[in-house]
Amino acid sequence: MSNSRGRVVLITGASSGIGQACAELLGRNGHTVYGTSRRPAPDGEHYKMLEMDVTRDDSVRRAVEVVLAAEGRIDVVVNNAGFVLAGAVEDVSVEEARQQLDTNFFGVLRVCKAVLPAMRAQESGLIVNISSLGGAAGLPFQGLYSASKFALEGLTESLRQEVAPFGIEATLVQPGDVRTRVRENRVKSRQSGAGSAYREAFMKVLQAVETEEGEGVPPEAVARRVLTLTESRRVRVRYTVGHLSQRISLLAKTFLPSRTFEQLVMSLYGLSRR
Numbered sequence: 001m002s003n004s005r006g007r008v009v010l011i012t013g014a015s016s017g018i019g020q021a022c023a024e025l026l027g028r029n030g031h032t033v034y035g036t037s038r039r040p041a042p043d044g045e046h047y048k049m050l051e052m053d054v055t056r057d058d059s060v061r062r063a064v065e066v067v068l069a070a071e072g073r074i075d076v077v078v079n080n081a082g083f084v085l086a087g088a089v090e091d092v093s094v095e096e097a098r099q100q101l102d103t104n105f106f107g108v109l110r111v112c113k114a115v116l117p118a119m120r121a122q123e124s125g126l127i128v129n130i131s132s133l134g135g136a137a138g139l140p141f142q143g144l145y146s147a148s149k150f151a152l153e154g155l156t157e158s159l160r161q162e163v164a165p166f167g168i169e170a171t172l173v174q175p176g177d178v179r180t181r182v183r184e185n186r187v188k189s190r191q192s193g194a195g196s197a198y199r200e201a202f203m204k205v206l207q208a209v210e211t212e213e214g215e216g217v218p219p220e221a222v223a224r225r226v227l228t229l230t231e232s233r234r235v236r237v238r239y240t241v242g243h244l245s246q247r248i249s250l251l252a253k254t255f256l257p258s259r260t261f262e263q264l265v266m267s268l269y270g271l272s273r274r
């Protein structure tokens, strides 16, 4: 890999939130940063912006080609673009579910497939996949979001073992609640409105989720972790970032009986069994 302070970094979804904070911090620390978003967005003081829709093969390919033509290499990719689909599993349409997976999971797959040939040729590289605590524990009314992040976790665990012989590393970052535009950009399943059998519980959980997000850590906390990873020689499979209470509750999944853990999560959201 090139000098640990002058890496060429591509960050998807850098027009707001975690991606923007990563672009700012890595750029300020001497890395050559290209951020992306679906619509043209102005360059930052320390990074350039490119158009990329992670749901489109041609768009992903074009943006990767622009970086490779300008820099001749890509050292680090931060797969961050994503959104949350909220709604009961029964209420979510298959089309809505497809859109969720197309961005949060297939988007990452497209970007990995586009950058890996260059990383293999240069015999180095780091892929940082932004997962979520929702990728470690299924959360009520975020089933498809959790599914997309669980899929990302499995993909990354496999990918690490395949690319290690080429000198390439891959890792997962699991943020807890982070104060970003995730709330404004959340998509609610069309069937989750009036008439849904889950309406009351859904609204209760949504309110709790929004309160937690408002009290989340700033996106710079995730960016600091991504900066450390960018400048590391070796990376572990996953890193959690967020309030200690959220990280501990995740740890509880490993030692509590499964129904007890479920009960704990449900009670956090004001849900109870019959």
Ligand SMILES: NC(=O)c1ccc[n+]([C@@H]2O[C@H](COP(=O)([O-])OP(=O)(O)OC[C@H]3O[C@@H](n4cnc5c(N)ncnc54)[C@H](OP(=O)(O)O)[C@@H]3O)[C@@H](O)[C@H]2O)c1
Pocket (backbone or CB within 6 Å): 012, 013, 014, 015, 016, 017, 018, 019, 036, 037, 038, 039, 052, 053, 054, 055, 080, 081, 082, 083, 084, 103, 107, 130, 131, 132, 133, 174, 175, 176, 177, 178, 179, 180, 181, 182, 183, 185, 213, 216
């Ligand atoms: N905020 C949290 O509490 C939290 C917690 C855990 C994990 N995360 C994860 O962190 C990542 C970033 O989320 P955030 O909280 O920073 O949300 P955000 O402020 O809403 O930012 C999302 C970014 O993703 C981009 N994006 C969305 N769809 C895209 C697509 N199809 N192609 C390309 N870019 C796309 C958006 O850009 P444009 O709309 O401009 O294209 C935007 O830059 C997500 O993967 C999310 O799941 C967030």
